[in-house]
Amino acid sequence: MTRPLSSRTQNIAASLTVTIDTLAKQMIAEGKDVVSLGAGEPDFPTPEPIREAACKAINEGKTRYTAPVGILDLRKAVCEKLELENGLHYAPEQIIMTSGAKHAVFNALAAIINPGDEVIVPAPYWVTYPELVKWLGGTPVIVQGSREQDFKITAEQLKNACTDKTKAILINNPCNPTGAVYSREELEALTKVIVEKDLYCISDEVYEYFVYDREFVSTASFDGMAERTIIVNGFSKSYCMTGWRIGYDAAPAAIAKIIGKIQGQAVHHPSNVAQYAAIGALKMGRESVAPMREAFRKRRDYMIERTSAVLTTPAKSPDGAFYLFAPVSDFYGKSTPEGKVIEDSIGLCQYLLEKEGLAIVPGAAFGDDTCVRFSYAADDATLTKACDRFERALKGLRCST
C-alpha cells in the first residue's frame, strides 16, 4: 500500500509511561531482574465486594449491551457520590460511563475541540493530555508550573497564556506526575480567570481519594464553573480497578449529550460487567480506601527519606496521588561507569534500567526534563529494592572530564 495513513496520528507520540511499563514487563518475562516503579497502578487487589458484584452480574446474565452512556443505576450512584462527597448537583443525564478515565478525557476533548483551538495544559502534565489535544486537531499550550511553585500554575500565568483561540484548560488535581494538590484559594483564583475568559475546563480528578493532610476541592464547585466543567473520574486508582476499564465524564447537559453521541458511535458503552462492579465500588465509598491512603502515605515518606539521602536537591513531599517527582538534573553531565555521559532524564532512566534493572519514567515525558517519576504504588519490599538500586546507580556516576 502506498496511500498515506492518518497524518494526525503521525503527529502524536506513544505514551512513554506505557512504553516503559511494557519494556519492563518484557524484560521480566525474559527472566531479567527488573524492579518497575513505572506504572501508576495500585498494587492492592480489587476489593472483594467489587469482585462479588461483578460475579453476581455475570451470573445474572448482565452480559448484553447497555445504553451508550451506561446503566441508569450506576449513573444515579455517581450522582449520589458527587453530591455527598463533592457537594455537586448532577442529574443522571449528565453522567457518561466510559472505558476508563483516559477514555473520559478523550470524550471531553472530542466534544469541545475544533481544529486550531488552543487548550492550556499546565506542566508537568499527564503524558496523554497534549497528545490527545493534538490528535483532535487542537494545539496544546504548555504553561510551566516550576518546582519553586510546587509545580502548580498561577492565575497570572493562566491569564497570560490565554489568546483569542484559547478554548479550554485541562486541570489535573491531584497531579500525575508531581502529586501537587491545589488549595481552595489557588483554585478559586484560577477559576476566576477561567470564567472571565469564558473557557471550558476539563477537571481530571482521578486521584481525589489520595490527598494527604489537605482538603480536596473539585474545580466544578466554584462560582460559574459547573456550567463549563467536564469532570473526569474513574475507578482504576481509587478502587484498584485498572484492568476493568471503567470511568466517567460528568458534564453540563448539552456537552453530555454530545459525549453520549460520540461514545455511541465509537465504543457503544463500557463493559456491562465493569459497570456493575463500579456500582459495588460506589457502595463501598470514599472511606473504604482510607487504609490504602495510609499505606501510600507511609510509602511516600519512605521514598522521600531514601531519595533525599542520595539526591543533591531533595524532592518535595507530594500532597497527593502516589508519585514522587524527583529532581535529578544535578546528575546531568556525569558519566556512567561505562563512560557514557548522562545528558537528560531519558538518558538517566536508560542507565537505571540497563545498569540496575530499575524502571522509572523520565520527566521529559511529562514536560519537565529536570525530574524523574517514581510510582510508589508498590509493596514495601519492592520500594526498598528500587531505592537501593537508585542509590547505587547514582553513586556510580562520575564527574566527566
Ligand SMILES: Cc1ncc(COP(=O)(O)O)c(C=O)c1O
Ligand atoms: C491523571 C490521570 N488521568 C487519567 C488516567 C487514566 O486512568 P484510567 O485507568 O481510568 O483510564 C490516569 C492513569 O494513569 C492518570 O494518571
